[in-house]
Amino acid sequence: MAEPLRSPPRAEPTVPLPHSLLDRLALATLVDRLPAAVLALDPAGRLTWLNAAAERLLGRGAAVLVGRPLDDAVPGSPGHALAQACTEAAGSGEPVTVAAGEGGWYEVRAVPGPEGLAVTVADVSGRRAVQEQADRAAARATLLVRVAAELSGALDGVSALGRLARLVVPVLTDGCVVTVVDREGRARDVGSWHVDPERRELLARYARVRLDRLPAASPVARALRAGTPVSSPVPEVLAVMTDETTRGMLRDLRAGSVVVLPLPAESRTVGVLTLYLDAGRAMGETDLATARAVAVQAGRAVDRVGRQSRQIQLAEALQRSLLTEPPVFPGLEVVVRYVPAAEAARVGGDWYDAFLSPAGDPVVVIGDVVGHDTAAAAAMGQLRGLLRGVAHRGGAGPAEVLRGLDEAMATMHGGTLATAAVARLEDGGRRLRWANAGHPPPVLLLPDGRVTALDHGTGEGDLMLGVQAAAVRRESTVDLAPGTTVLLHTDGLVERRGSTLDADTDRLHRTLAELAGAPLPALCDELLARLLQGTPQDDVALVAVTVGTD
Structure with missing residues (x-):
């Protein structure tokens, strides 16, 4: 009998790994x-x-x-x-x-x-290194722009260089001291700065005493003497220092090295930059090239400021030589004052004058040539002389003096613009005859303390000089009571930035009223002190005349 069919034996199944585990x-x-x-x-x-x-x-x-x-x-x-x-x-x-x-x-x-x-x-070390290199390059470029902006227009080289230390820290160095040398060869430190706030005062104290105590072998002395850069590790600098006080201060600054760069001018070294670098910081070629560029800019600025300062001093001396003391007029007291402008524009074209007309009447003049430079000062001297000449020609009145001056300017000083006011005191000072060419109006301080500005009754000012030689010049008269003060001044006495002409004029009138009764010299000095409150931005001239009471 045939065996029945049977299913083959089942093999044990293989368990596959889950797909998630394989993944x-x-x-x-x-x-x-x-x-x-x-x-x-x-x-x-x-x-x-x-x-x-x-x-x-x-x-x-x-x-x-x-x-x-x-x-x-x-x-x-x-x-x-x-x-x-x-x-x-x-x-x-x-x-x-x-x-x-x-x-x-x-x-x-x-x-x-x-x-x-x-x-x-x-x-990201490599990427960061590239970024840091780019940032440093940008910082160096920005530094050069800032230094150029700081120094290019500076008329006070010492102050500008004093601020230089803050610019180069920390872009080029950790600490910096700026030194200038005058034309007699005297060196002095004018500024310092450190990236570490805790070391700034120490560096400032060190800068106040170091130059008198540094030996001839120090990097600063060598750079000043040779006019070439000097760099040295600080331990080597400490080794040649003999003064224990400065030696300890330098040690406490914890600088690793020092680099001294001369500030070159055309014919001499005008100072040095002393750069203190902390341990672990080195000045690469690019940083050194930037520091040298800064030093060159600083040297040129010092040289330029020195030349300009000498020119300004010469022009100011010339200007003051022309602004002479007024003569003595019987029955009148005359006081004149001149205040040069701030450092940014010291020389200008303001002037005053006082003289006798051919008829024997006292004449006072105030004027202002447009501009603030040696050219304006030179033009001022020439116009002052021309006005005197015109006034002595046939005893011309104030309006005719201004018209004659305008004609002369058109012929001999084309392009020059100026304002002026001329006043003649007649009848022993009891009457004032005056004319104005675009200048601030004369002001009267009356014996009772009231203040008034003189105009021609129209409220309109006359054209300034140098615009139209044939312009009609108006002339007016006003009676003066004994004790009246006549004040002529230039616009620098009243004009202030951020203010209006009306407000400036009101301030002048209020101040004059407050000073009524004061002796004329004291009145003028106090008027300047109150209105200027320091050195003005524009030069100031004034002439004041008080009519006697006898």
């Missing part, structure tokens, strides 16, 4: 090959997994590191810095760049989850 193993293998460090941390901050790049970063294998906190996984490793960056990155959701290891920079990204943190760490 995870493949992913782990792939991640393990990435150049960036990848690691996982549990909620307590312990390492649960890391790839080969992370092992290299931390300096130990996974078998040793897994289960240990990242911040102390390996003594001396960048783990502590990375652990702090992981926490910050997980909280902000943004990458965090951190210095870790021996000069390395790393970008840390962290994604939080139920199991802890998934972290990637990329070495």
Whole structure:
């Protein structure tokens, strides 16, 4: 009998690995090959997994590191810095760049989850080095622009150089002292600055005393003497210093090296820049080239300011020589004052004058040539002389004097513009005859303390000189009671930035009223003190006449 058919025996089935597990193993293998460090941390901050790049970063294998906190996984490793960056990155959701290891920079990204943190760490040292190099180049370029802006228009070279130290720190150095040398060869430190606020006062004190105590072998003395750059490690500088006070101060500055750069001018060294670099900081060729460019700009500025200062002093001396003391007029008291402008525009064209007309009447004049330079001062002297000549020609009145001066200017001084007011005191000072060419109006301080400005009754001013030689000049008269003061002044006495002409005029009138009854010299001095409040931005001239009471 045939055997019944039977099913073949069933083999034990093979259990396939789940696709998810295969995927995870493949992913782990792939991640393990990435150049960036990848690691996982549990909620307590312990390492649960890391790839080969992370092992290299931390300096130990996974078998040793897994289960240990990242911040102390390996003594001396960048783990502590990375652990702090992981926490910050997980909280902000943004990458965090951190210095870790021996000069390395790393970008840390962290994604939080139920199991802890998934972290990637990329070495960005090269990228950061390129960025830092670009930033330094931009800083150097900006520095040169700022130095040029600071020095190009400066008329006070010492003050500008004093601010130079703050510009070069910290772009080129950690500390800086600026030294200038006058034409007699005397050196003095005019400015200092340090990147460390705690060392600024120490550097300033050192700068106040060092020049008198530095030996001839010091870098500063050598640079001043030879006019060439000198650099030296600070220990070598300390070795040649004999004064214990300055030696201790330099030691306390904790500088590693010093670089001294001369400030060159056309014929001499006008100063030096002393740059103090902390230990570990070196001045590369590019930084040194920038520092030399700064020194050249500074030297040129000092030289230019010196020449301009000498020219200004000469022009001011000439200007003052022309502004002579007024003559004595019987029955009248005359006071004149001149105040030069601030350093930015010291020489101008303001002038006053007082003289007798051919008829014997006192004449007072105030004028202002447009401009603030030596050309304006020179023109002022010429116009002052011309006006005197016109006034003595046939005993012309104030209006005719101004018209004659306008004609002469058209012929001999074309292009020159000026304002002026001329006043003649007639009948022993009891009557004032006056004319005005675009100038601030004469002001009367009456014996009862009232103040009034003189105009021709139209409220309109007359044309300034140098615009139209044939312009009609008006003339007016006013009676003066004994004790009346006539004040002629230039616009620098009243005009202020940010104010209006009406407000400026009101301030003048109020101040004059307050000073009524004061002796005329004291009145003029106090008027200047109250209205100018220091050195004016424009030069100021005034002439005041008080009619006697006898």
